[in-house]
Amino acid sequence: MAITIQEKHASGALARETRNRVLARVERRLAEFLDAEHRTWADRNPDSTQLVDCVARMVRSGGKRLRPAFCVTGYLAGGGDPEAPGIVDAAAALELLHTFALLHDDVMDDSGLRRNEPTAHVVHSAEHEVRGWRGESRRYGESVAILAGDLALTYAERLLLDCAPRTRRVWGELCTELMMGQFLDILAAARFEPDPELSTWIALFKSGRYTVYRPLAMGAALAGADHLLAPFESYGLAVGEAFQLRDDLLDAFGSPETTGKPTRHDAKQHKMTLLMSIALREEPEIKELIGDDLGGTDTDRLHEALVRTGIRDRVEAVIAEKIDLARLAAEQTSPAWSEELCRMAVEVAYRDA
């Protein structure tokens, strides 16, 4: 049955509205779960609420809620009941998993700012120092952030208590891939050899699978819609690579005011990003500029060279190609959800924060 573009837009808007209503319930679930935890621990031992609050602060500080959005989209596209509680718990669990990942990531990267706020390990190191406590302030702050991350991961699991094994199987794979992606990321940064294959692999695991495909797949599994796994995988890998390339461009060319975190951080942290990997492979001039220590590179000169040699434009072209691939994959779902998935792909690939 052929449908007009107007009909497609209208059904896409309706789909989006349904999705957003579920996402509003996800926000309430997160807030209520964390409030209940705070109350439980305040009764047991008031000091312990600091750790709950450290998790809650990160959750409340915002973020794009991409993983819940993809999870709920995958679920509804698969015909799942928008009123069922399971999808709300699964999407909330994904946001808490992301909270875990950010808390640990900020320690591993030694990032000072996240979502325009000082990061957890920085806040707690400073507290240790100001109060003149025993031991090393850095170790204390990092330990608090590590434990807050561990607690967020535990909370995520607790939200999946009533989730069926078929969905938790996807979750287990998602978590394993996340840890592996993070490990390969720090290994690549330490080695610092231009290795586009490894960089693509990391982007695939950290963004393609973790942010897009696996959340969609969790939703599909919850809805019992296995036929969507293949198109979701193609869509997820394309959008994930576009997402990562935009991340790299925002780090190199964005402003701290809009991204909410320091920019040019990747270069300072010796990160072998997808962007740098392409630049080093394609531009001898950039390879020479970097030499053998990206950490010591003049980021102004690097910035200027990325623009002048056309690397920035070439990366923009790759992003556009990926979005075309994502569109093709999305068209294998219903017209309403195809429209919405395309809109989400563009939003992710052309975001400014």
Place this chain on the structure above:
Amino acid sequence: MAITIQEKHASGALARETRNRVLARVERRLAEFLDAEHRTWADRNPDSTQLVDCVARMVRSGGKRLRPAFCVTGYLAGGGDPEAPGIVDAAAALELLHTFALLHDDVMDDSGLRRNEPTAHVVHSAEHEVRGWRGESRRYGESVAILAGDLALTYAERLLLDCAPRTRRVWGELCTELMMGQFLDILAAARFEPDPELSTWIALFKSGRYTVYRPLAMGAALAGADHLLAPFESYGLAVGEAFQLRDDLLDAFGSPETTGKPTRHDAKQHKMTLLMSIALREEPEIKELIGDDLGGTDTDRLHEALVRTGIRDRVEAVIAEKIDLARLAAEQTSPAWSEELCRMAVEVAYRDA
């Protein structure tokens, strides 16, 4: 029905034998799971096996397997079927949770040695340094250990895939309490105020509940034996406190050869242990010796004072009292399991490593 002591011993030995057969299957499950993960990731990306191997090394390095032992004991005491697969997965998950806890704990405490082997963060920091990689060696080594811990926690969850919600509810509480106990531990060490109430609270969460009560309760939940939860809680809290006091005594008076880790580490790490908390409360001489910086204390003099003032003997007396309490609680189970639980309590409280 009265039974003779001989009958009780005989049935206790039989119970132990059944338990040990299940525990042998737990070891096989751990080995097979980790081998399968190694193979899966070797195919995907050979570098990533390093992280699997980091988890596997810790699991293979031994340890007392206390949590699996208590879990299987709780299950069998509750009448669970020794041939069912669920108990093997649950006990293996507890060992992987402990692997997670040790990996993160060694980073937070900056411990160099565990089970007579260099700790993960030390091994990977050294690798970073030897290879002359980019960035800070300390941060790299600690990041690898953090991620290996995160992976171990994920593996634990994956082993609980087919576990019923009633058992996973206990698991979720156990994990939450573990993170809180760890947090209060580092907070107390940082503040370093003698606070026997807080120290007891930490011992209760880190040992009483995490090591003894919750594993027993997981086993009871799996077996559907809710009537054992109350006696298991009394038993667990008593044995847990004895366990923690022995831990503190082994750190202060044990030798690195038998414990497999550096001794007198607690004092060097400013740890407000249960032992130190009792010593500071009861002995003005020790309070004076410590002054306001335990980290700078002469550990030889502290050691000598703990013996001379009778603190060591007093702590031994508390351990004996706790074992009596554990015995009373154990008697609320069947004669065979009461015998075995008493034996385990003594083993835990009077271990030398």
